[in-house]
Amino acid sequence: MVKVEFYPMDIDYISEENVPKIRLFGKTIDGKRICAIDSKFRPYFWVFAEKNLEKIAKDIKKIKNKEYFVENVEIFDKKFLDVDVRAIKVTFNDPKGFQDIKEKINEIRDISKKEVDISFTRRYLIDKKITPLTLYEIEGELIKNDFDVDYCIEIDKIKQINDDVIANPKILSFDIEVYNPRGKSVKGEEDEIVMIGFYGSDDYKKVITWKKFKTNKKYIEFVNSELELIEKFIDIIKKFKPDYLVGYYTDGFDLPYIKQRASVYKIPLDLGLDNSIIKFSKRRDLITSKITGLIHLDIFKFIRHIVAGSLQTNIYDLNSVTQELLNESKKDIEINGLAKAWDKGDIEEFCEYNLHDAVLTYRLFTNLLPNLEELVKLIGQPIFDICRMTYGQLVEWYLIKRAREFNEITPNRPKYSDIATRVLRTYKGAFVFEPKPGLYENVVMLDYKSLYPSIIVAKNIYLGTLTDDKKNSYESPLLEVDGEERRYYFSYKKEGFIPIILKDLITRRNRIRELLKKEKNPLLKARSYALKTVANASYGYLGFPGARWYSLESAASITAFAREYIQKTIKLAQDKGFEVIYSDTDSITIVLRNKKKEDISRFLKDVNKELPSLMELELENFYPRGIFVSKKSSEKGAKKKYALIDEQGNIKVIGFEAIRSDWSILARTVQRKVLEIILKEGDKEKALKYVKSVIEDIKNKKIPMNELIIQTQLRKSIEEYEQRGPHVAVAEKMLEKDMIVGAGSTIRYIISEGKEKIRDRAKLPEECKSYDADYYVNNQVIPAVSQLFEVLGYKKEELLESKEQSKLGDF
């Protein structure tokens, strides 16, 4: 019998002779790798029945199909959506046999199954109250194994010591570069991996490549072939023994690519600590790459799903994200030139680029790790999963974990058909006070702190508290569901499961925020972040058709209460003489005019006196200047669209949608420049002059061709296209010229002059001598800035007037 303290980091299970074995991979406090095996946990689910519970339990007990059988049945008093129920707990021998057990169970009539869609490993963590990454003590027997771990223990007892996470995890980030003669569309069947860069803890640096050249860079290491490169890749990871192997979009690109190239040489990517090969799972076109026991984290997923909401950028490539989060950029090098440089053997710069990407990824990861760790501790699922979850999944798994503490049975995931009907149901959303479009000075933004969650708590909103009893309940304002006016009632006799949980999240966060005011503690900051993330996503979750705890009634009531509160607040502000220019959901924007900042403080106090429970209105920020744009009324759910500059000169742009990569550089530059001129200098005329000068340049053909290139990717082979867009037409021309194009190729084109359809005027950049000035003015530049200028009081036509007509003089 041995005792070990360790941090469980990853979990999976295997079935050996129909006995499931949970495997916790982790690290001991003295840095040894360990695999702890628990063979005592069994899969189970719940069965509900209206009547004859005992009889049904007996029938279930007899179930056996192939080598799978029910081990035990037991009747428990449980709750389902806050209602007391009696339910049969059905325990069976092997999770692999679930389908076979289900087949037999389905023969019994008038029953329903619950918690059938909770994976075995996740259930283990929840039931055993095991929080990954925190310190546990296990007692058990050492067992023999051929795993890549220091020891393997069969668990007898396991208990938590504390909730500290592993102090200095070993991190290794990596990035590959691929031979790219056709640009972005690299083909795994033929295009070799030319280099792999690593950056890790203790300033570990390495770039491996198989083209030799003279260099004094010590981190560059040469091998003889791509085959050796891949072998070296495996070798480095095995020797480094990282706790976290991290990358940027490595789920979707690097690892699947390495796998494909490895299969050419028939090398197994046996990186798993149990010597298993890397596994890929695909959901639609979203890939996940998992290595048993070795935690691979694709930081892009976390950024795209969770961090994105708090970022200014709408583009989530490594460069944009590191610029915003780290204030650092990728190395400025034309990656399209890699193939040529490789052929010449002149690739040192690309090695630097490659390493730098790994460095950036490493830094991004270390920045975000505290947030990930706190989410793991809050939700209780492995960091591998947390890193890839969407908002909805974070909320859901937090609820599932808490449900067990409340003796609540978790509702089933909706079936596809349920989702389809839910999608059709509608309710009214947030109140939007359409901004009076314009450029304003001295703007103040106020907002309700966690408005929706605080309403859920204040009004006890939840599927389980929803009632017909109008007496002992909170009454929603008049609201509209499926086009029909009505009210909903939520009992206040007993606090509901979700309101309790949100109250807990909010009060915990408020306490932490108080502490943070006194002391800047990064750990507390991350904790506050985790609490906020889950709390703020809860309303959206209730209205999300795929949610287990979906409740349209709740979602509709929450927005109705919110509309009422915000409208009252606006009214009050106006009564006190403030000029409200804009309001959306939980915020109010005021122009100070002759009022002072102190008047705002007094107003906040007045409002907060009257608010129930945890609800609170607070100051968001002061802004010296701001521009507000209204979306066209035809667009549903008017969205935020404004830009502000704060007292420190930071520009905050909200809602100017992603200018996608299929826009020209020209359009992107013009929009950015115009916003800058307006906010920093407040000079409409100058902005107008700028755009006119650009339009003039376009008409005089002064714009360099590279700024006009539009890029679109071919998603399937050319023959498959029914609708021939401009890029398809260009691809056909490329084929005629024996150029290599196919699914995945990026087609670059410029729209040339002429009277034909746009697609017939799309030309290859190198063949295009003269571009269609009107197209670029009307389809690129004008759409990028027209709304901004409308706001400033100019019509689209005025942008198009020539300099002479508008008498603006020279620019």
Add this chain to the structure above:
DNA sequence: CCATATCGGGG
């Protein structure tokens, strides 16, 4: 107007 196609991240 509806229907269909594409993008994202990666090189």
Add this chain to the structure above:
DNA sequence: GTGTACGATATGG
């Protein structure tokens, strides 16, 4: 994975 879940936007017809 005890499978079965993207969401927003542009172009063609």
